[in-house]
Amino acid sequence: MLLVLLFLLLFLLLLVLLLLPPLAVFRQQQPQDARLSWLASLQYRVAWRALCWAAAWQQQRLEQSTLHVGQSQQQALRWCLQGAQGPRCPLRGSTDMSTFRNDLPLTKASQVQEEESGEQLLPPTSNQYHGEASLQATVLGLAALNKAYPQVLAPGGTALVTPTSPWPRPLPWPWHALDQVSRPGAKDPGALLLAALRSPGLRALEAGTAVELLDVFVGLEADGEELAEAIAAGNPGAPLPRRAAELREALEQGPRGLALRLWPKLQVVVTLDAGGQAEAVAALGALWCQGLAFFSPAYAASGGVVGLNLWPEQPRGLYLLPPGAPFIELLPVKEGAQEEVASTVLLAEAQKGKEYELVLTDHTSLTRCRLGDVVRVVGAYNQCPVVRFICRLGQALSVRGEDIGEDMFSEALGRAVEQWPGAKLLDHGCVESSILDSSKGSAPHYEVFVALRGLRNLSEENRDKLDHCLQETSPHYKSLRFRGSVGPARVHLVGQGAFGALRAALAACPSSPFPPEMPRVLRHGHLAQFLQRRVVS
Structure with a gap:
């Protein structure tokens, strides 16, 4: 540099x-x-x-780096190992990929955060x-x-x-x-x-x-x-x-x-x-x-810039995964079996049409961190994959093991809003009922908060449409609803500026990450109550 x-x-x-x-x-x-x-x-x-x-x-x-991606990734790994700090520093002397994978197990982002900060969010190092x-x-x-x-x-x-x-x-x-x-x-x-x-x-x-x-x-x-x-x-x-x-x-x-x-x-x-x-x-x-x-010039996650956008004229969301630092691995995503997958692939080994979870290793702490960001390979640039980002695994809803992913829920909510006359969806947030302690006397369910334009009140008929769309999207959810194991999703309309105020509260937190990723599933009661206090319908 x-x-x-x-x-x-x-x-x-x-x-x-x-x-x-x-x-x-x-x-x-x-x-x-x-x-x-x-x-x-x-x-x-x-x-x-x-x-x-x-x-x-x-x-x-x-x-040069994308034409010789294997060599470029080896250099990126060497850079990460040389700059590593903490208890895993003995690996600094080896850049063998098998040794690296065997000696460093995959770690979820939530585990890294708990180990390093004891909180859900890591302190930001910089705004850039x-x-x-x-x-x-x-x-x-x-x-x-x-x-x-x-x-x-x-x-x-x-x-x-x-x-x-x-x-x-x-x-x-x-x-x-x-x-x-x-x-x-x-x-x-x-x-x-x-x-x-x-x-x-x-x-x-x-x-x-x-x-x-x-x-x-x-x-x-x-x-x-x-x-x-x-x-x-x-x-x-x-x-x-x-x-x-x-x-x-x-x-x-x-x-x-x-x-x-x-x-x-x-x-x-x-x-x-x-x-x-x-x-x-x-x-x-x-x-x-x-x-x-x-x-968007790049796709950014808490580990750094993980995707470059070289095509402004193309629809938003097409990114090249570069072979430099941070060191990137790809974990194949198998439906319903994420925990069983342990073998990652390198950039040159990515297959078109397949979906992968991003795994990042940075020099600040030598940890193979599963980001939870899922990408689909749609093409190649020299020997590097070109991808679209699909969803975040950490933003899934599950009150009975149904695992409604971020992309699945967004699709169902979008179809429901289309059936609400005159409504345009601006923002939404979800909470599992146990977080708000709102399932007493009823089956566990989802509490959904939406911000809309063009609609000031939600009728019961409109609220029910989201649950119907969720059942159409997820057969597992439909089965649980039929058996009564999961209750109907409850939809709440929040006032103007509610989500802006939520983001301001998140940004003011000392442990707020950069970029300010928007949580769609709230895991903390005080954040859920923040929106609950702003419900207007």
Whole structure:
């Protein structure tokens, strides 16, 4: 990594030295306002040339590593072993794959968390990731984004509207000159949104994750008049009464297509993909961001960047599993027999059409950690698999051993909501009845909390439709319901902002991970009660 930074600094220094003599003469001939414009233009040109150079270099490295994936994974394992800390350090001297697998048993993420922190969540080390994969995801993602959507990276073309960024690795100067209306690192969500609203020429909207962007648009509707007044009064910046009027007019027309009414040149929404984001993407695409493309530069988990997105023009959710650090293994998923599977495969051994659970080994603690994230192999890039993320095993519901997975439940809930006239699903969370202690005198069941648009009350007929859809989706669940071993799912409608407040509470927790994966199944009573107190129907 030190060598990478050295080459980068040398390149930037050489570029600046070549540009300085002729530009200094030109600068002396310009008035003050022109000098400022000239400086911004210079910064942009330097940043763009540096990005093109870095992207070409990273693309070459990726080609080599994916063509020789066995050697690349061996190097990644060696790096993890050399940097390992803790009681398993004696393995540092061996990079034999059989020894590695035999001496280090597979460990679930929940076990690792209990061992290292004694809590359910691990303390975050940073709001961004380190390592080759995160750098590749950022540099190649920026280059691919500009190629697919020209002018997106022009000065003032992009605005970040959340405190966290979708780019896994923050880049130093001069890349700051490429896109941002407001500087990365700003922490006030209100100020970030105001800066974006003051810029009607945006071509790309950035947010840390899709659920965070969902909260931004919900808040925009709730606080629209206050934001319009601030823009009209020039708080901050110069007064923009015409822009304030445009904001009010756009909000009056409702949520559908709001983003394009506010920013007519908008082309793409950039968010970081992580667990539990698909529902928010669907809601944004159906309402506020209708007509816009979505792009995620990477798929991130608590262990690091595990997937690179090199195809902005493709539907969201297509990722290359890179062979570098963290070291990735694939555990074949067999229905109903996850606990019996013990043999992992390497990236080059992945088979198209098969599903695997990701196993990560990082250098900070030498543990072969089963993340619970399940992927399906849909293709190949040289010798590396290209995958779609399917679900998280840790987000399954099971009150009688029925094991309703995250993908299965989401499918059933989606079909149920389609039968609720006028309803659009924004968010949901599930709780097993034992967590809320709500099964006294009745069979164990699911408590389901939903946030909707277009429907203010849920009839009993609507509530029953979810249970019917679950029975159609899962024969095992249907059998348990027929025998009376499991009670009907109970559906509750929560008020506006309930899930946003839940996410804020989760983010405020000292042990909150990054990225902020959205839990769909709540395992703690206080979190379930958090939503229960906000039920409106």
